[in-house]
Every structure is written in structure tokens, then in C-alpha cells.
Amino acid sequence: MRSVRLFDCLHYDGHAWQVVAQEGQQLALKNLQTNRIRRVGVAELLGDDSYLPDAPDRLPRLDSAAVLETLDPQTRERVVFLHRHVAEVLTGTSPASDGDDDDPDAAVGRPQYAVSHPLQDRISAKVAELAAAGTPVAFRSLERYITAYRADGIAGLVDGRRTRQASQTGRMDxxxxxxxxxxxxxxxxxxxxxxxxxxxxxxxxxxxxxxxxxxxxxxxxxxxxxxxxxxxxxxxxxxxxxxxRPDRTWGQQSPSRPGELVEVDSTPLDLMVIYPNGSTGRADLTVALDIATRTPCSAILRPVATKSVDAAVLLARALTPLPMQPGWPASLSFSRSILPAGMIPGDDEVGARIAAKPVIVPESITIDRGKVYVGSTFLNACERLQISVTKAAPRTPTDKPHIERVFAAINSGFTQYLAGYVGPNVVNRGSSPQAEAYWTLADVQNLLDLWIVAVWQNKPHPGLRHPAMPKKDLSPNEAYAALATVAPTINVALDRDDYIGLLPVAYRSIQGYGINFEGLHYDSADLHPYRGVKSGLPLPAGGRWEIRYDPYRLQSIFVRDHTRGVWIEAEWSLAKRTLAPFSLDVLRAARTAVARRSDTVAGVDVVAEINRIQTGGAATTKERKAATRDSVNTPVVPAQTVVADPAATIEPTPSGVPTADPPQTRSPKRRAARRIDDEDEE
CATH class of the missing domain: 1.10.10 (Arc Repressor Mutant, subunit A)
Incomplete structure (x- = not known):
């Protein structure tokens, strides 16, 4: 509490002053150094932060005015009792708040407590009264209560033992x-x-x-x-x-427009899936989440730890609608053909749901410090797209709280309904979730993409509220529509060439048969003028041609014709025999499986093995155990040195799922390298 009186000395506005006069609400201040007079309003003076009186404030403090509200009932009753009697000794009348308004003596006062009597006589009369009433108080005690009441008001009558703060450790050293x-x-x-x-x-x-x-x-x-x-x-x-957790108050991020802040992170999915080699294991899920609308811009699943190329592909998929991504329609059609009827709706319904999901261009991305994101591939892609990157503090998941919560929501709303769910920890895990694994990575990827556009984007989120409707939870699609009207953003969608430009890069020569990439031969009629011709590109190309490939859809690769500035799509020579687009992991698993049981590698065998993997992987528990054991003990054999028995075939099982022949125990014979997509001559 602040106060000012006539002739007070004080400091104000950096100078020493004395109050020499007052006219209404105006004070006349005299500068003690220059004797200059300055007129200041009382409210202006007392409200200024530079005001400082030379003498301590003589007004009582009010911080203990509500002390009765902090006491237990027994202590409060004792304080009220003392207050009534101490006030009567000092003022001659009992306080009106005691409920004695109907007592005429309470208003008039009793003669033995009249202020005309000496204080000692009034104290003696009160001591005698309390003793007669059966609530004795000693003379010295009543004197102390009166002194405390004069100094601190009613708070001085509280027993200090009732308000003493206890230490966590008591009197311990x-x-x-x-x-x-x-x-x-x-x-x-x-x-x-x-x-x-x-x-x-x-x-x-x-x-x-x-x-x-x-x-x-x-x-x-x-x-x-x-x-x-x-x-x-x-x-x-x-x-x-x-x-x-940080030792400070958590900050709050409230972006006001779509794409203003995007969080990217990876986590193991709580689901056992069938790996391309037939074994079972968990998949890594990488998600880019827009905070303003809670829209997952894109999500990618991998059977092993996410690589840096995946983070770059994540950006490409975030900026490209699903139907415009090369290979996605074919992959969806294949999943619809092998999954239970009705699990994936028709093309028209899927197209409507995908069209309702917005394509959001990130302005700023928050990442952790994992090698996946701090690598040159991801950072160069962000720089090319003019996206600022913010690195979270080391080992501080609270810097990306929204996406951490989305991972939990995906597990509770999507993953737990699939066979092979392992639960959030070993305490909640079933007896053998690996034996329940049913889904391949491609199936889970397609189901997750459709779940995001059909369920997540239309589900109200408690963190999405509009000022005009503060009590209504909005869905991500509704939040985007609301924000886009007040903060319009640039609507961008990558075309085919832009999408290809964000894919991983490699360099290959163009031979008479086409391009050899990962042991497969890709060809196109547009490559005729460049067969056997060097590209003329400097290192690291070294005369080879630049190609781009999608590690999740290898049915085609893209060759950069830098002379004309176009991308040439080269298709695998046996792509039409595959059931659906396949990933690089599926190709390597198929090639390894064929090489393990044969001494030659024919293209028809690789195609059959890819199709078998895409329809469910290993068909029996015995095969899965063998695949898991062999994946640990058997190194991957490069395609250029693998040879296989041309007589080895893949026989279909009664269930219609092709299975591989048992592994051969004999050592493979050394023969000349052969292109694996050559078919056996009839």
C-alpha cells in the first residue's frame, strides 16, 4: 500500500522532492536540488513505478486480512473469541460481526470497559469476567494479545503453531x-x-x-x-x-495458419508385421504433422530404422496428393483385391475422402537431432523448398509434444484393431503377438493412408477450437477450412516432375538392354538415342546418367534427360508380371530367397518370389522361423554374383499362396554372372 502526506520527502522521476502544498488532487513538489516546483496528480504519483518514499510507509499491510479463511474451524473459533474480548477492552464495545447486534450492551458498551477507565483496570475486569465464565485467560497473556492485536490486527491473535510451515525434512542436518x-x-x-x-x-x-x-x-x-x-x-x-521434463514452464505454440509449424518425428509402431523375408517384426512410423490443423501431411512405414532418404520422400508425399503419386493407384487396387471385401471402399469414395484432405505446404519444421533429419538429403530438400528447420533440444520430447500425442492416438485409434498388436509396453503385451502377425508393410501403409483421410481428418479434436465457436471441437478438415478463410495460404501440389525431383538419386550407364539398377533391367523406347552414350556429367556421375527411384515403388525408375530437360520413365522388363508395385526391401528379400535355394537367378523366379511376398510372405510358422534365423545368419548376396538353378520353381500351396522350396544344402556353383530378369529359354 502506498501513501503520501504533506511535507513528505520522496524520490520520483529520478529526483528528490518534498510535498509543499496540495490543492484537491494536485500536489506541489519542490525539487530539493533546484528548488523548482512541479505539480503532479496524486493518482499519477502513487501509480508511477519510480515513486519511492524516504520513510517507510506508515499504513498497515493488508496481506493478512483474510487470515480467518485459512484456519481450521477450531483455531478460527479461538481467534474469534479472543478478537471479541480484546476489541472490547480496547474500544469499549464488542465487534458487530460477532452476531451480537440484538444485544443492546454490544452497541452501547458496558461501563467497566469504558475508554475513560485506565487500560490496566479494563484488563483486570476482562480477566475476572473470563474466569467467571469458565474460559480463563491470564493477565499477562491478555496483555500480549492486546499488543499483538495493535501491531498486526486479527492475525496477531492466531497461535503461531497453527500457521507454522513444516519443512520437508524437519530438523535433519x-x-x-x-x-x-x-x-x-x-x-x-x-x-x-x-x-x-x-x-x-x-x-x-x-x-x-x-x-x-x-x-x-x-x-x-x-x-x-x-x-x-x-x-x-x-x-x-x-x-x-x-x-x-524442462525445469521451467512449458511454452505454448499456437500457429494461426496451416503450415506455419510442422513437427516431424519417428517411432516404432506397436504392431508386428510380416517383413519381406517372411520374418515378423515392428515397423518404424515417420509422420509430418501440421500443428494448426492437426493434419498428418504424410506418413511412411519402414521395416527397419528410418533412413535419411525416407525423410526426403516424406516431404515429397506431403506435397503430392495420393492419386498423383506414381504407383499408388496400382498399390491400392492390389490391396483391395487381397483384403477382405469392403475393407477398402470403392475408387469414388476413396477419391472423395482424399480430395477433402488438404495439401499443406510447411513453412517451418521442428525435428529432433537424429541422423535421419540432420543429414544432407533432408536438409537440402527443405532448403530447396524454402522451409526453415528448427532442431529440438537433445533428449527433450516435450519440444514436439503434439506429434508425440498423435503417435499415441494412432496406436489407440488404428493399430490396436489390427492383428499382431503388441501394446504400448511388455506389461500389456499378449503371449505371442508375432504369431498373430497377418499384415504386410504395404497393406498397413495403404490402410494407414486411408484411415487418415477417412477417420482422423473427420474426427473432432479437443485441441482445435475456433474463437467464434469456443465450445465446439473441430475436425482437422474443419479447422483447415476455418483457418484458410482468415489466413489464406498458397495452394501447392507437386506435379510429376517435382515429385521425382525429391526422390533419392543414383547414377547408372545406359546399355543396349537398358539400365541395370539393383539387379533389374529397366528400359524405355525414349532411351534409344542414349544407349552406349555417356551423359557428359562430371563427378560424381562420371559420365553416367542421373536416375531417380522411389524406394517403395520400384516398378519404374526415372532417367533425367538433361539435354531436353525431361524425365524418362523406364519400366522394369518384367513389371507387368508383378501383382503390385514393390519396394526395395521386397526386391532384396526376394532375390535373397531365390539365391538361397538355387544356383542361378532367373527373372521369372524373382517375379514369383515378389508376388509370394506381396500376398503374405512365409505361409507357415516353420518358414517364418527359418526366415528369421536366415536373416540373421545369412548375408545378402549381390545380384551380380548370385547364380541359381533354372529348374527351381515356386509351387503354389493348396491355399493359393506360393511358397518357396526348402533351402538347398549344397554349395552354389560358380558360373558367369547373368542378368536376373532373363527368362529360361523354352
Whole structure:
């Protein structure tokens, strides 16, 4: 509380002043150095931050005015009792708030407490009255109550023992408290133990330092009070998560337009899938999430740790609608043919849902410091698209809280309904989820893409509210429509050439048969003028031609004709025999499976193996176990040196799913290298 009186000395606006006169709400201030007079309003003076009186403020403080509201009922009743009698001794009348308004003596006052009597006589009369009423108060005690009441008001009548703040560790030696805190902090990365283990460590250190030890019960009470928020004796994962939280208030990011802030991260999906080699395992999910609308711009699944090329492909898919991505319509048609009827709707319904999902151009992307994102491939792609990149703090998932929550939502809304769900941790895991694995990566990828456009984009989100409708949760599509009207963005969609430009790059020569890439031969009529011709490109091309490939759809590659500035699509010579577009992982698994059981590699065998993998992988548990064992013990054989038995064929099982012949025990014969897509001559 601030006050100012006539003739007060004070500091204001950087100078020393004295109040010499007052006219209404105007004060006349005299500068003590220059004797200049300045007129200032009372409210202006008291409200200025530079105002500082020379003498302490003589007005009482009001911070304890609500002290009665903080007391327990018994203590409050005692304070009200003392207040009534102390006030009567000092003023001659009882306080009106005591409820004695109907008592005439309460308003007029009793004669023995009239202020004309000496204070000592009034105190003596009150002591005698209280003793007669059965609530005695000693003379000295009543004097102390009166003194405290004059100094602090009603707060001075409160028993200090009732308001004393208790320490977390009581009267324990501060050095011993420091040992406890250090021991609790050291549990973050240790396996969870018991309290007795930690206290034994503290006792040994305290004995070495010569510190006095309190009782066992005191130690346990202090330990419980110090360890409440750190979970040193709970789940180790919870403890490490708590340790990663920043020691400050969490910031809030509230982008006002689509694409203003995008978060990118990867996590293992809580689902066992069938790998291309027939084994089972979890997949890595990489998502780019727009924060303003909670729209997943794109999502990619991989059977192993995500590579840097995947992050660049993630950008390409984020800026390209699904139907415009090369190979996606064919992949969707294949998934519709092998999945249960009705699981994937018709083309018209799928097209309508995809058209409703917005294509959002990122302005800023927040990433972690993993090698996936800090590599040159991803950063160069962002630079080319003029996207600013922000790196999150090390080991701080709270810098990307929105996408971490989306991962949990995908598991609860999508993954848990699929066969092979493993749960969020081993405590919630079934007995053998790997035996329940049913879906291939391509199937899960297509189902996830459709779930995002059909379910997620139309589901109300509690974090999406519009100021005009503060009580209504909006869906991501509705949030985009609302924000796009007040903050219009540039509508961009990559065309075919732009999409190809973001794909991984490689260099190959153009031979008479076409281009050899990953052991497959790709050809196109547009390559005729360049067969056997060097590109003229410097290193790292070294005269070879630049090609781009989609690691998830290898039925075609794209050759850059830099002389005309166009991309030539070269198709695999046996692409028409495959059931659907296949990934690089599927190709390598098929080639390895053929090489394992044969001494020659024919293209027809690779095609059959790719088709078998795409229709479900290994058909029996025995084959899956063999695939898992062989994937660990058997190295991948390069296509240029693998030879196989041309008589080896793939026989269909009664269920219609082709299976591979058992692995051969004999050593492969060394023969000349042969292109794997040559068919056996009839």
C-alpha cells in the first residue's frame, strides 16, 4: 500500500522532492536540488513505478486480512473469541460481526470497559469476567494479545503453531538432506530398486563424513517427501520421462495458419508385421504433422530404422496428393483385391475422402537431432523448398509434444484393431503377438493412408477450437477450412516432375538392354538415342546418367534427360508380371530367397518370389522361423554374383499362396554372372 502526506520527502522521476502544498488532487513538489516546483496528480504519483518514499510507509499491510479463511474451524473459533474480548477492552464495545447486534450492551458498551477507565483496570475486569465464565485467560497473556492485536490486527491473535510451515525434512542436518537428494537424482538411469537400497547408500556416505543419523522412521519420511515427483522407486520409463521434463514452464505454440509449424518425428509402431523375408517384426512410423490443423501431411512405414532418404520422400508425399503419386493407384487396387471385401471402399469414395484432405505446404519444421533429419538429403530438400528447420533440444520430447500425442492416438485409434498388436509396453503385451502377425508393410501403409483421410481428418479434436465457436471441437478438415478463410495460404501440389525431383538419386550407364539398377533391367523406347552414350556429367556421375527411384515403388525408375530437360520413365522388363508395385526391401528379400535355394537367378523366379511376398510372405510358422534365423545368419548376396538353378520353381500351396522350396544344402556353383530378369529359354 502506498501513501503520501504533506511535507513528505520522496524520490520520483529520478529526483528528490518534498510535498509543499496540495490543492484537491494536485500536489506541489519542490525539487530539493533546484528548488523548482512541479505539480503532479496524486493518482499519477502513487501509480508511477519510480515513486519511492524516504520513510517507510506508515499504513498497515493488508496481506493478512483474510487470515480467518485459512484456519481450521477450531483455531478460527479461538481467534474469534479472543478478537471479541480484546476489541472490547480496547474500544469499549464488542465487534458487530460477532452476531451480537440484538444485544443492546454490544452497541452501547458496558461501563467497566469504558475508554475513560485506565487500560490496566479494563484488563483486570476482562480477566475476572473470563474466569467467571469458565474460559480463563491470564493477565499477562491478555496483555500480549492486546499488543499483538495493535501491531498486526486479527492475525496477531492466531497461535503461531497453527500457521507454522513444516519443512520437508524437519530438523535433519542439511548435509544429510543433500546426500538424500543426490542419491534420489542418481536413480534416473538405474534399474528400479527399493528404498532400503537407497538409504543404505546414504548411511554409508553419512558415516564416512561423520554426519549424525536420525531414526529409521525419520529417514523414510524425509525420503517420501523428497521423492514424490521423481518416481525413483516406480517404473524406470516413467522416471526417465520425468527427468527429461524442462525445469521451467512449458511454452505454448499456437500457429494461426496451416503450415506455419510442422513437427516431424519417428517411432516404432506397436504392431508386428510380416517383413519381406517372411520374418515378423515392428515397423518404424515417420509422420509430418501440421500443428494448426492437426493434419498428418504424410506418413511412411519402414521395416527397419528410418533412413535419411525416407525423410526426403516424406516431404515429397506431403506435397503430392495420393492419386498423383506414381504407383499408388496400382498399390491400392492390389490391396483391395487381397483384403477382405469392403475393407477398402470403392475408387469414388476413396477419391472423395482424399480430395477433402488438404495439401499443406510447411513453412517451418521442428525435428529432433537424429541422423535421419540432420543429414544432407533432408536438409537440402527443405532448403530447396524454402522451409526453415528448427532442431529440438537433445533428449527433450516435450519440444514436439503434439506429434508425440498423435503417435499415441494412432496406436489407440488404428493399430490396436489390427492383428499382431503388441501394446504400448511388455506389461500389456499378449503371449505371442508375432504369431498373430497377418499384415504386410504395404497393406498397413495403404490402410494407414486411408484411415487418415477417412477417420482422423473427420474426427473432432479437443485441441482445435475456433474463437467464434469456443465450445465446439473441430475436425482437422474443419479447422483447415476455418483457418484458410482468415489466413489464406498458397495452394501447392507437386506435379510429376517435382515429385521425382525429391526422390533419392543414383547414377547408372545406359546399355543396349537398358539400365541395370539393383539387379533389374529397366528400359524405355525414349532411351534409344542414349544407349552406349555417356551423359557428359562430371563427378560424381562420371559420365553416367542421373536416375531417380522411389524406394517403395520400384516398378519404374526415372532417367533425367538433361539435354531436353525431361524425365524418362523406364519400366522394369518384367513389371507387368508383378501383382503390385514393390519396394526395395521386397526386391532384396526376394532375390535373397531365390539365391538361397538355387544356383542361378532367373527373372521369372524373382517375379514369383515378389508376388509370394506381396500376398503374405512365409505361409507357415516353420518358414517364418527359418526366415528369421536366415536373416540373421545369412548375408545378402549381390545380384551380380548370385547364380541359381533354372529348374527351381515356386509351387503354389493348396491355399493359393506360393511358397518357396526348402533351402538347398549344397554349395552354389560358380558360373558367369547373368542378368536376373532373363527368362529360361523354352
Amino acid at each position: 542439511p548435509a544429510l538432506v543433500s546426500l538424500l537428494e543426490h542419491a534420489i537424482g542418481g536413480q534416473t538411469n538405474l534399474s528400479t530398486g527399493t528404498r532400503s537400497r537407497l538409504l543404505m547408500q546414504v548411511r554409508l556416505e553419512a558415516t564416512h563424513l561423520g554426519l549424525p543419523m536420525p531414526s529409521r522412521a525419520t529417514l523414510y519420511r524425509a525420503l517420501d517427501n523428497l521423492a514424490r515427483a521423481k518416481h525413483p522407486f516406480g517404473n524406470a520409463t516413467t522416471r526417465r520421462t520425468q527427468a527429461n
